[in-house]
Amino acid sequence: MKLATRLVHFEAAPKDPYRPKATPIYQTATFEQENADSLGEYDYSRSGNPTRKVLEDQMAALEGGERGFCYASGMAAITSVMRLLRAGDEIVSDYDLYGGTSRLFAKVLPRAGVVIRYVDASDPAAVAAAITTKTRMIYVESPTNPFLRVIDLVAIAEVAKKNDLLFAIDNSVMSPYLQNPLQLGADVVIHSATKFLCGHSDVTAGVVVVKDKALAEQLYFLQNAEGTALGPFDSYLLLRGLKTLKVRMDAQQRSCEAIAEFLTTHSKVREVYYPGLASHKDYAIHMRQARGGGSLLSFTAGSAESAKAIAERSELFSISLSFGSVQSSISIPLKMSHSSVPVEMTSVRKPPADMLRLSIGIEDTEDLIADLSASLDSI
Numbered sequence: 001m002k003l004a005t006r007l008v009h010f011e012a013a014p015k016d017p018y019r020p021k022a023t024p025i026y027q028t029a030t031f032e033q034e035n036a037d038s039l040g041e042y043d044y045s046r047s048g049n050p051t052r053k054v055l056e057d058q059m060a061a062l063e064g065g066e067r068g069f070c071y072a073s074g075m076a077a078i079t080s081v082m083r084l085l086r087a088g089d090e091i092v093s094d095y096d097l098y099g100g101t102s103r104l105f106a107k108v109l110p111r112a113g114v115v116i117r118y119v120d121a122s123d124p125a126a127v128a129a130a131i132t133t134k135t136r137m138i139y140v141e142s143p144t145n146p147f148l149r150v151i152d153l154v155a156i157a158e159v160a161k162k163n164d165l166l167f168a169i170d171n172s173v174m175s176p177y178l179q180n181p182l183q184l185g186a187d188v189v190i191h192s193a194t195k196f197l198c199g200h201s202d203v204t205a206g207v208v209v210v211k212d213k214a215l216a217e218q219l220y221f222l223q224n225a226e227g228t229a230l231g232p233f234d235s236y237l238l239l240r241g242l243k244t245l246k247v248r249m250d251a252q253q254r255s256c257e258a259i260a261e262f263l264t265t266h267s268k269v270r271e272v273y274y275p276g277l278a279s280h281k282d283y284a285i286h287m288r289q290a291r292g293g294g295s296l297l298s299f300t301a302g303s304a305e306s307a308k309a310i311a312e313r314s315e316l317f318s319i320s321l322s323f324g325s326v327q328s329s330i331s332i333p334l335k336m337s338h339s340s341v342p343v344e345m346t347s348v349r350k351p352p353a354d355m356l357r358l359s360i361g362i363e364d365t366e367d368l369i370a371d372l373s374a375s376l377d378s379i
């Protein structure tokens with residue numbers, strides 16, 4: 001079954017005698033047991049819940065993994081993966097990370113004694129050179145946000161394998177519809193499900209999928225021990241959003257490609273960052289490992305004032321954090337999502353003050369271009 005089919009054809013309610021087409025919301029904290037000396041399939045919703053289980057199985061299938069886990073947010077998912085490490089362990093990470101991940105790495109992991117070595121992971125040799133006897137994990141996003149840099153996932157997976165390291169990738173910007181890192185050699189794939197998987201800006205959630213059974217056991221233990229799992233109602237909303245992942249992403253990506261082309265020819269635009277443009281530095285690598293450029297792009301407008309004016313004059317692009325929604329949005333990464341970049345890293349990864357990031361929704365493409373055109377012409 002192809003992914004588009006799997007999105008809508010799966011067992012929505014295993015063992016339910018009424019055979020509903022949509023997964024019921026099992027809004028219960030605990031489950032009555034038949035016997036006093038043994039537990040049934042479900043006993044307590046922190047440990048397992050039927051609505052969440054359908055979602056977790058669906059995510060594992062979509063990413064081609066052994067088992068999936070759903071959490072209360074993308075950050076909870078990333079944190080759970082970090083709990084696989086111990087004091088003294090090291091991570092080699094690409095320097096270009098989601099703002100919340102940067103904060104976790106800079107301010108929380110050091111308390112647990114975990115050391116992070118930042119490199120430019122678009123250069124696999126730089127990753128290999130940063131590995132020490134204490135390294136346990138390689139961590140990347142691809143494409144990165146907001147620079148839309150591309151990491152060669154197959155090359156990094158080889159470095160990880162050679163050194164017996166876990167390779168974890170945050171796949172939020174692509175979703176399983178466009179990129180499946182486990183099939184490229186990664187061990188752990190993470191999503192902020194708040195973005196494309198949900199698609200409607202109405203749930204915060206996170207996902208982890210792994211292909212190794214022993215690793216899955218460890219993650220299950222942590223999810224239950226720390227109580228980080230996603231609730232039944234949010235699991236239901238996410239299952240509902242996921243069904244339209246393909247149609248949303250196809251429409252959003254089609255518009256994004258047209259908008260990227262439009263921006264590259266506009267006289268007020270300095271630079272366009274989009275991995276779906278053949279002029280992108282790593283277009284070939286990206287297209288080898290993904291099935292499209294996605295619907296996130298950044299561009300520079302020449303000055304901070306121009307960027308602010310474009311964002312504020314736009315009528316169809318709402319100024320908001322986050323991405324992946326059916327509604328288009330615009331943001332100034334330096335002032336919004338990336339304001340918490342640690343000072344010691346600002347020289348390499350601080351977004352320029354004139355950079356704008358667009359997340360393209362499912363509105364009419366011509367309407368979106370007309371709106372951007374009016375904003376650009378006004379500066």
Ligand SMILES: *Cc1c(COP(=O)(O)O)cnc(C)c1O
Pocket residue numbers: 073074075076098100101141145170172173191192193194195204205206
């Ligand atoms: C939003 C985001 C996260 C964090 O997810 P939350 O659901 O907001 O906790 C992590 N990684 C990336 C790439 C993101 O865009």
